[in-house]
Amino acid sequence: DAGVTQSPTHLIKTRGQQVTLRCSPKSGHDTVSWYQQALGQGPQFIFQYYEEEERQRGNFPDRFSGHQFPNYSSELNVNALLLGDSALYLCASSWPGENTEAFFGQGTRLTVV
């Protein structure tokens, strides 16, 4: 079982560009959550996808969008990149429900220059 895998591991983009990050959940998990972790800070919840729909969303602008595919993998898209978008982006997968353990990917380190 490969666990949660994210790609790419590192990425450098220029301000104004668009980026797509990818996440494959742990086998059997159908819920994917995305988090942004700025340097020196705790992760911030971006949104969660379940059954190919956005179920919950944190306090992030519309430049942040996502998608979940029928195989439960997910993408995070960020448009019109800002320098402040530089962060580690973490993906977590779980079963739906309140009391299920989340498994995390290694993250994608995005640097916006």
Added chain:
Amino acid sequence: KNEVEQSPQNLTAQEGEFITINCSYSVGISALHWLQQHPGGGIVSLFMLSSGKKKHGRLIATINIQEKHSSLHITASHPRDSAVYICAVQDSNYQLIWGAGTKLIIKP
């Protein structure tokens, strides 16, 4: 006031010492997670608790639901335990609310 507060923020100890990291929260939760993050960012889930106590190797996690408090203990600490330890609570909206983390350094 943050919904999840951890203490201490930073902790440096000598190899072999008993380590305690505390977490207090102010919201209703369905579960509490203790996570470990190493330099480079990868996060590993250590425990998920909804009551009582769990033990895995040298790690012990406890939770007191009435007091809204949890502790993570490391016995016989080792330099490889050096990492950031994060407490996160899971609310009824399926979100994880994260503490700021405790940076632990174990010196040989």
